[in-house]
Amino acid sequence: MLKKLGYLAVLVGALAAPMFLYPVLLMKILCFALFACAFNLLIGFTGLLSFGHAAFFGGASYIAGHALKVWGVPTELGLLLGVIFAALMGLLVGKLAIRRQGIYFTMITMALSQMLFFVFLQAPFTGGEDGLQSIPRGTLLGSIDLKNDLTMYYVVLGIVIASFLLIVRIIHSPFGQVLKAVKENEPRAISLGYDTDRYKLLAFVLSAALAGLAGSTKAVVLGFGTLTDVHWSMSGLVVLMTLVGGMGTLLGPVVGAIIIIALENKLGDFGTWLATITHIEWFNTIGESVTMVTGFIFIMCVLAFRRGIIGELAARIR
Amino acid sequence: MTKALEIKHLQAWYGESHILHDVNFSVEQGEVVTLLGRNGAGRTTTLRAILGLTGRREGSVKINGVEAIAMATHRIAHLGIGYCPEERAIFSSLSAEENLMLPPTLKPGGMSVEQIYEMFPNLSERRHSQGTRLSGGEQQMLAVARILRTGAKLLLLDEISEGLAPVIVQALARMILSLKSQGYTIVMVEQNFRFAAPLADRFYVMEHGQIVEQFAAAELASKTAVLNELLGV
Amino acid sequence: MELFGIPMSALLGQLLLGLVNGSFYAMLSLGLAVIFGLLNVINFAHGALYMMGAFLAWMGLNYFGINYWVMLIVAPILVGLFGIIIEKTMLQWLYRLDHLYGLLLTFGITLMLEGIFRSFYGVSGQPFSVPSQLSGATDLGFMILPNYRAWVVFASIVVCLMTWFVIEKTRLGAYLRAGTENPKMVEAFGINVPLMVTLTYGFGVALAGFAGVLAAPVLQVSPLMGSNLIIVVFAVVVIGGMGSILGSILTGLGLGVIEGLTKVFYPELSATVVFIIMAIVLLIRPAGLFGREK
Numbered sequence: 005m006l007k008k009l010g011y012l013a014v015l016v017g018a019l020a021a022p023m024f025l026y027p028v029l030l031m032k033i034l035c036f037a038l039f040a041c042a043f044n045l046l047i048g049f050t051g052l053l054s055f056g057h058a059a060f061f062g063g064a065s066y067i068a069g070h071a072l073k074v075w076g077v078p079t080e081l082g083l084l085l086g087v088i089f090a091a092l093m094g095l096l097v098g099k100l101a102i103r104r105q106g107i108y109f110t111m112i113t114m115a116l117s118q119m120l121f122f123v124f125l126q127a128p129f130t131g132g133e134d135g136l137q138s139i140p141r142g143t144l145l146g147s148i149d150l151k152n153d154l155t156m157y158y159v160v161l162g163i164v165i166a167s168f169l170l171i172v173r174i175i176h177s178p179f180g181q182v183l184k185a186v187k188e189n190e191p192r193a194i195s196l197g198y199d200t201d202r203y204k205l206l207a208f209v210l211s212a213a214l215a216g217l218a219g220s221t222k223a224v225v226l227g228f229g230t231l232t233d234v235h236w237s238m239s240g241l242v243v244l245m246t247l248v249g250g251m252g253t254l255l256g257p258v259v260g261a262i263i264i265i266a267l268e269n270k271l272g273d274f275g276t277w278l279a280t281i282t283h284i285e286w287f288n289t290i291g292e293s294v295t296m297v298t299g300f301i302f303i304m305c306v307l308a309f310r311r312g313i314i315g316e317l318a319a320r321i322r
Numbered sequence: 323m324t325k326a327l328e329i330k331h332l333q334a335w336y337g338e339s340h341i342l343h344d345v346n347f348s349v350e351q352g353e354v355v356t357l358l359g360r361n362g363a364g365r366t367t368t369l370r371a372i373l374g375l376t377g378r379r380e381g382s383v384k385i386n387g388v389e390a391i392a393m394a395t396h397r398i399a400h401l402g403i404g405y406c407p408e409e410r411a412i413f414s415s416l417s418a419e420e421n422l423m424l425p426p427t428l429k430p431g432g433m434s435v436e437q438i439y440e441m442f443p444n445l446s447e448r449r450h451s452q453g454t455r456l457s458g459g460e461q462q463m464l465a466v467a468r469i470l471r472t473g474a475k476l477l478l479l480d481e482i483s484e485g486l487a488p489v490i491v492q493a494l495a496r497m498i499l500s501l502k503s504q505g506y507t508i509v510m511v512e513q514n515f516r517f518a519a520p521l522a523d524r525f526y527v528m529e530h531g532q533i534v535e536q537f538a539a540a541e542l543a544s545k546t547a548v549l550n551e552l553l554g555v
Numbered sequence: 556m557e558l559f560g561i562p563m564s565a566l567l568g569q570l571l572l573g574l575v576n577g578s579f580y581a582m583l584s585l586g587l588a589v590i591f592g593l594l595n596v597i598n599f600a601h602g603a604l605y606m607m608g609a610f611l612a613w614m615g616l617n618y619f620g621i622n623y624w625v626m627l628i629v630a631p632i633l634v635g636l637f638g639i640i641i642e643k644t645m646l647q648w649l650y651r652l653d654h655l656y657g658l659l660l661t662f663g664i665t666l667m668l669e670g671i672f673r674s675f676y677g678v679s680g681q682p683f684s685v686p687s688q689l690s691g692a693t694d695l696g697f698m699i700l701p702n703y704r705a706w707v708v709f710a711s712i713v714v715c716l717m718t719w720f721v722i723e724k725t726r727l728g729a730y731l732r733a734g735t736e737n738p739k740m741v742e743a744f745g746i747n748v749p750l751m752v753t754l755t756y757g758f759g760v761a762l763a764g765f766a767g768v769l770a771a772p773v774l775q776v777s778p779l780m781g782s783n784l785i786i787v788v789f790a791v792v793v794i795g796g797m798g799s800i801l802g803s804i805l806t807g808l809g810l811g812v813i814e815g816l817t818k819v820f821y822p823e824l825s826a827t828v829v830f831i832i833m834a835i836v837l838l839i840r841p842a843g844l845f846g847r848e849k
Contacts, residue, residue, distance in 0.1 A: 053655045100834055103841040107597050107654045108793060112837065115790040119830035126823060236786060240662060247659065286674070296670020302663025306656050307645060373743050399745035411740040415732040424729055425744035472744070 006321070014255070018161055027153040028225065033265045034164045035222035040245040040257030041171055042214030047243075048252035049175055050207045051187030053110045055239050056097065056117025057215050060090040062233030063120060064216030065223035066130050069139040072224065074129075079142035079150060083163075083220045090216020091209050093120070098208035102201050114236060121234050135230035139223050150224070160221055167214055172254060174210065183207055215242075237295070244298060247305050250312025259313050267301075268294055324387040326351045326476050326507040327372070332381035334371040341367045341376070343531040349476075354498065354508045356518040358553060359528035365511040366408055368528070369478045373405055374398050385476065401476075402429045404469030408480040408511075412453040412461045419449040421464055425472045432473030441497070442467050459490040466497070477501070477508045483517045491517055515553070527552050561819055567698040569819045570812060575704050575773060577811015578711030579605075581804045582766040583788045585715055586759035588797040589722070592735040593755050596646065596657030602785030603668040604760045606778060608634050608767025610672060613683050613776045623686040627768050634764025635757040642756040647749070665782065672778035680775020707769045712804075714765060719800045731755065790833040796846015806844060 021030050039061050046052045068086030071077045077085070101112040124130045131137065141150035150156045174180050185193040186200050193200050223229045232238060241264065249260025267274075271294060279287035305312070311319060327349040334342040342364050349355045357365040370376050372383055374395040383390045385401045399405075404425075412421055422438070422445065439446035442463045448456055456464060462482055469477060483491045491514070498508065498521050512518040518525075519542060527535035527549070535552060537545050583601055590598050611630040615621035621629070641664065649656045684690075689703040722728035734741045734748055742748040767781075774780055788807075795806030810829050818825040836844065 047655075053658070055658075100837050103837050104793070107591075107658065110655065110658060111597065111789040111793055112833070114786055115793065115830050115833055118786045118790075119827045122826040126826075236782075237666075240666070243659065243662075293670045293674045295666050296674065299663045299666025299668070299670055302666060303645065303660060306660045306663060307648060310652075310656070375739055375743060394749075395739070395742040396745050396747045399743055405743045407740065407743075411737055413733045413736050413740075415736055416729055420729045423726070424733055424741075426746060428745050469744075 010255075014258075015165075018165075022154055022157050027157040029265075029269070031153075031157055031160045031225045032222065033262055034160050035218045035225060036242075036245065036265055037258040037261040038164045038167055038221070039215050039218035039242050040249065040261045041168060041254075042211050042218060043242045044246045044251060044253075044257045045171055045174065045214070046207060046211040047246060048256070049180065049187065050183045050204060051190075052204060052208070053243075054101075054113040054208070054211070055110050055236070055243065056113035056115075056120075057212070057242055058234050058236060058238035059097070059117040059120040060093055060212040060215040061219035061222075061242070062229065062231075062235075062238060063093055063124065063219070064090040065219035065229040065233050066124060066136055068220035069136045069223040069229045070129055072142055073136070073139050078146065079144050079224060082142070082224070083217065086220025086223070087213050087216045090219070091213040094209040094212025094216075095205070098205045098212070102204050102208070114239070117234075117239060118236060121231070121236070124234050125231060130229070130231070133231065135228055136223075137228050139227045139229065141224055141227070156225060160225060163217065163221055167217060168254075168258075171214070175254070179203070179206070240302075241298065244302055244305075246312075247310075248301065248312055250315035250318075253312065253314040253318060256312050256314035263313075264298075267297070271297060323351055325349060325384070326353070326386060327509065328382070328384040328387075329368075329372070330382040330384075332368070332371060332383060333379065334367055334376040335378045336367075337377055341531050342371060345371075345381075345528075345531070345533055347526050347533055347536065349507055349509060351507055352502070352505050353523045354502050354510065354521055355524050355526065356522040357509065357511045357526050357528055358515070358518070358549070360553060361513075363528040364531040365528050366480055367531070369405065369480055369509065369511060372398070372478060373403065399474075400428055402474045404428075404472055404474035404477045406465045406469060406477070406479045406482055408484070410461050410465045412456070412464055414452060414454040416453050417450050418445060418453050418456055418460075418464060421453045422449075422468045422471065425468050427471070427473055429473035429475065431475075433470045435471065438467050438471060459486050462486060462490070462494070466494075470501075475506055477506055479508060480511045481513060482510070483512065483514045495521060515549075564698045566819060569815045571698075571700070571704050571708070571815075573812040573815020573818075574708045574808065575811070576814060577808040578708050578715075579766050579770060579784065579807075580788055580791045580811050581715055581807030582711055582762050583784065584791045584795065584803045584807045585718060585800065586762040587788060587792055588800070588803045589718075589731075590756055590759040591797055593731060593738075593752055594646070594650070594657070595654055596649070596661065597654070597789075598756075598759065599658055599661040599785065600641070600664040600668070601661075601760065601763050601788065602781030602783075603665040604634050604638065604781070605763040605767040605770070605784065606672070606776075606781035607637070607668065608764030609683075609771040609774075609776045609780065610676075610767075610778075611764070612768040612771045613681055616683070617681075623768070623772075627765070630768045631761040631764040634767070635761030638760035639753055639757040642753045646756065647752075665785075669778050669782060676778060678777060678779055680777035680780075683771040683776050685772040703772055707773060710769060711766070712808075714762070715804045718762070719804065722800055787829050790829045792843075794829075794833050794836045794843060796843020798843070798846045802843075802845025 043057050046054055064086035067089040068082045071085045072079065072082040097113060097116045100116065101109050104112060125132060141156060143149050144159055148155060150159065182198055182203050186203060190200055219233060245260035245264045246257045248263055249258065250256025275287050279285060325348045329345055329347055332342055332345040345368055357368060359365050367376060371379055374393060379391055381391060385403065388401055390398045390401060416424065444460050445464055445467060448460060466482060482494055495517060501508065510518060522539060524538050525536065526533050529552065535548060583605060587598060587601055590596060608630045611633055612623065612626040615626040645660060646657065649660060685703045689706050692699045692701045722731055730741065730746055730751060734751055738748050791807050791810055795802050814825055814828055817828045
């Protein structure tokens, strides 16, 4: 009961939010929330840590952006192309990474993602260091004009909610149960006759595709795609969002995304406030240093706060 | 004289599993004691608990009078204990000789390398082979030999006769009697009753993590019925 | 004299540069493998600690006037001590958990270290001049050999071989090898394994710090120098497998050379060639070239 009320509250909040906060910021949060949920499908529910999800997120944003800007396709097709690209990349990366277990898997995803980073860095269509600019919003399904931020917001909200429901559906399906078995005790799942590699690969592709959807949507919302989106720091960021929010919970990644994006935006102010109360000049500079603060939060979470916010709450309620 | 080993109300866990439920026994200096019991009774866990290799422990474990229940494993070893685990634990990344030389000297009076190679000539021949390339019997010899080097006088031996040819088992029995005559104190876990019977001074029988029966060697004949029931021997 | 259209001297120059990079790959992957073997942790912070070594050398020179040769000894020791602090205060609590937490912690440490150095020094590189004893080049006839680069390769190989010797041929190394296989048993023999773990981590990162000092005059001393390197080192480790010390060394050097040659013949591919090789190795020999499936 409490859970249903919780979800309802979140939904109402999401619908009303543009009245209080800038729609573009909200949309950015939504895209990252979707990215984190997609990532969580892999780490929280299958037990696989991918440190290269930026390749799918940023890569899809480049593809979608290019399709919309240069080929002039309708928005929904652009998004679809981004998703397909991400799914294909997910298939290739997944096939290679799954050949090793545990920490090697993670290192491989990191390395392959870095390879893609260099490809995107050198490919002319991405605009390299300058990035892909001026991606048009276009129109959805031929009739909805997306240049209006409010309209765009509700479209993005719709996409994210639909994807979230898809993830929930996947988790609770028989397929999802096998993933859970793989996470808890893979040798036993194998002994029960499951071809765990195929399940892991499919989970990987789904996770990549949804991450791609998040990236494509973000490109349309913000109108540009940059190298930051395919850099390993972005991969790390989505890990952090999921960790802070709660790995293996459904709402955790969403909460994590909200917190981290809010932090990024407000870090400068926080730093100045710390500087005024402690009179240490250096705090004024931490606004520049998102990296350092991100690292600090990572360390704190791993040592003392592994279950994340939703995880802790869920444990307390029980 | 201080007992070599005095265990009172010992409890031990592996994670959440509560394996030992109030184990009590003692071993005098120079005695050979055998822990009997079915698989899963807690005999190996008892040896591991003495060394602090299990999870949480409670109760009292006194080694030569020193309370060791809260000590770290490497400090417990320095009280003069040699441990020969059931799985032998020969290191594959070391040669036979490196395996032999690995355990540091814990107390003076340990056997020298020459004495060991005299007692176990096979090990001398195979000294440069990779540890795990030795035969089962040789690995068992090696596992015992390496703790004889350390000067430890309290030996914990877990199923050393397991899976070995009768000839080797006899050699091991002779070795144990020899060690006993030199004043070593030995706690043996053994399934092979026929191996243990002529060697031990006293017997303890374990079941469900507790000692359920104990008797001296002299009483052995009168206890066969009880043993049959408890061990299915 | 030309080979495939490239002047021989240019080719050999690139080869040397490839060996230089390969030396860093070798030292870093060696430290990573030793740490992983005993601690079961992938030390993402290896790159940041390499950077720290370089920065300490730079700071020693620019703030205290301490020369390169002293810093070559001092910086790795300081990095090693810092590593010991990391292990004792943070890492040791994670051994009971899934490996991934060790990676996440060291990733967080990397971000913090890089963030702190960036806040003080920005992202551009600080110059570090080659020590006077090694400046200039020697004319070998078939090529001009920059002295410092030759020194880097020489020093790296010496240090790597010394490490190999200690691990494979000494009693201390036997403790490490046995501890990697069965730490509880080694502890049951009376060896203070927790202390060995701490010192091993310290040693592994000291190696990274040493590489950093060597790198300072070659690459620019920048807060980002570590992270650019560490992911390639991961690929090196996957390619080589972590089963053997010599394997890690050879793989590191070999990949450095291949990368160098690629820069000459196919420059566009040079940033990604190591990853491509990794993909190929994964397809035909997943355990790595020298690996033993763990």
